[in-house]
Amino acid sequence: MTNQLVIANQMLQHMITEFTANELAPLDMQIDQQQDYPAGLFQKVVDNGLLATTLPAEYGGAGFNFEAAAEALERMATGNASMAVTLEGHFKTIEQFVKYGSPELNAKYLPSAAHRIFAFSQTEPSGGSNPTGISSRAIRQGDNWVISGDKIMITNGGLAEVYCVLAKTEDDRLAVFVVDKDMPGFSFGKREDFIGLRGVPVGEIVMDHIVVPSYHLLGEVGQGLEIGDNAHADARVLMGAVLAGILDHELTIAVDYAKERKALTTPLYQLQVTQQKITDVAIARENTRNLYQSGASKKVAGQAYDEVAAMAKSYGSRAAVLGGDEVLQILGGYGYSREYPIEHLIRDARAMELAEGSIEKMNLEITKAEINK
Ligand SMILES: Cc1cc2nc3c(=O)[nH]c(=O)nc-3n(C[C@H](O)[C@H](O)[C@H](O)COP(=O)(O)OP(=O)(O)OC[C@H]3O[C@@H](n4cnc5c(N)ncnc54)[C@H](O)[C@@H]3O)c2cc1C
Known part of the structure; x- marks a missing residue:
């Protein structure tokens, strides 16, 4: 990567971090409860140019590569997984236009992908x-x-x-x-x-x-299945990124609570049983991150990435559901309350055991790939 690209990527990630902290994280609970984005929020996503993140420059986009886009979705999902998945659906579809679309089709549609999902x-x-x-x-x-x-x-x-x-x-x-x-x-x-x-x-x-x-x-x-599979592989890398973000959010909740809450006089984080749970979630976040980053970098390098993409989503979705359950336990009765976000993170992660191919289908694909090696 050239220095210019590194700087551009750093600026993108900084912008996403700020946008997530200022615009998304404060609305995370409200979005879950309302089952919708509050009025004006989606327009802010458009106005900040986020729909155009991966859109090639020739169509008026920012032209970031897949690694940068995946990292952006991980950061966004630390504050709100829904909006990260909304962008995941958009980015993976743009990828199919870029790979398979004719010049005529792309000229008609891709310029509008900066403001239309x-x-x-x-x-x-x-x-x-x-x-x-x-x-x-x-x-x-x-x-x-x-x-x-x-x-x-x-x-x-x-x-x-x-x-x-x-x-x-x-x-x-x-x-x-x-x-x-x-x-x-x-x-x-x-x-x-x-x-x-x-x-x-x-x-x-x-x-x-x-x-x-x-x-x-x-x-x-006749190319329909191939395009569908390609869209799935792209989506699974991006969902792996979203899942790493959810795991990071779970970890933050666990750490904050374990530092504050005491079992009589001992902070929870000093109890070995809490340490084990925090460790499990931290390792799961790193594993999920490594898997999706591997998928994204293989794609950018033009190497096969469908197997590692399936691994990122298969592993990450299960890990985020189980991790959320561990964190819920650290929070005790409060963890079971809708007043705390942990229960909705479990529900959010659970979707990704189904969306973009069920976990069973992904595991079938991973097994096939291993057997055919
Ligand atoms: C949040 C969310 C977003 C989604 N977004 C999209 C989207 O944008 N576009 C889109 O097209 N779809 C989307 N879907 C649909 C999703 O892709 C399907 O739910 C998924 O592919 C499973 O299909 P199904 O629900 O019809 O279950 P079925 O195909 O009926 O499967 C039922 C069960 O049988 C298992 N099963 C089926 N066949 C096999 C097999 N051959 N081997 C092993 N097990 C098998 C499945 O794993 C599952 O457990 C979304 C789903 C969710 C939950």
């Missing part, structure tokens, strides 16, 4: 783990594609304005198409009432004969 839509009511079973259809009509189908549990569904959707062509090949929320035939359905990451809208999109020009095809017909 993009989303990737694969899951359907029939299931998310096995995408070959989807029912969404793309039928070729002259120079256009006509797309119909129902996608559920889409991160930023309702907030996002541009959607990459996986669909089957008439000959049952999978492909990804780009649709816009303003197109005739597009509508939003149910928003999920999820137990965690409650700021992130996760919802349904309904496509009823949406007509898009042929260049709205991302990549080629």
Whole structure:
């Protein structure tokens, strides 16, 4: 990395740290309780240029690489994991445009990614783990594609304005198409009432004969699974970063409380049983951080990163759920109260054992990769 890039990255991380401390962390509990971002908060994210973090400079973005973006999400998740996941969904979708989009498609859409959220839509009511079973259809009509189908549990569904959707062509090949929320035939359905990451809208999109020009095809017909897998790998690195941030938040809560609270006259942190819990969470944070950073640096170096990406999310999500439970125990009865944030961190981390591929699917992929080595 050149000196200029190092300095730019330091400025980005400083800005994210300040934004998180001033704008996100104070609203963390409110976002969970309201199940939404307070009015104006998302606009501040846009106004601070955060949507454009990874957008290439030629499309008006800041052009930071994946390592910088992942570090930014870790920092953000120390204050609020929901907003970090909102950005994760956007960043991973931009990556697919950059890798697979034609110049015409990218020229039309990418400049708007600095102020409009993009989303990737694969899951359907029939299931998310096995995408070959989807029912969404793309039928070729002259120079256009006509797309119909129902996608559920889409991160930023309702907030996002541009959607990459996986669909089957008439000959049952999978492909990804780009649709816009303003197109005739597009509508939003149910928003999920999820137990965690409650700021992130996760919802349904309904496509009823949406007509898009042929260049709205991302990549080629038949490349749908590959693009979906690539999006998953990118998302898993970024979610690993979010999980490292959640683990760091858990650790801060544990340390602060263990220094203040006494068992009669002895501060909790002097008890071996508390030390073991704090140690477990600290090691889990470092392991998760190392895994996601390894995934991000391999991607930037052009090396295979899908296995380590799956490890980052598989390991990090379980560790953050278990770590949160350990910290809840340190806090005693207060830990079980909604007045303290630890219970919602457990719920937030739990989402990532499902989103972007269930833990079982990731473990299957890790095992396959090891067996085929
Ligand atoms: C917070 C959140 C955000 C999400 N965001 C998005 C998004 O942006 N875009 C999107 O497309 N989807 C999104 N999803 C959906 C998510 O990808 C799916 O929930 C996930 O892929 C699992 O699919 P499913 O829920 O249909 O469960 P199913 O596929 O029905 O699986 C049910 C259970 O069976 C197991 N299982 C299924 N098949 C296998 C197999 N072959 N081997 C081993 N075990 C298996 C699963 O691990 C799971 O435990 C999101 C989900 C959540 C919770």
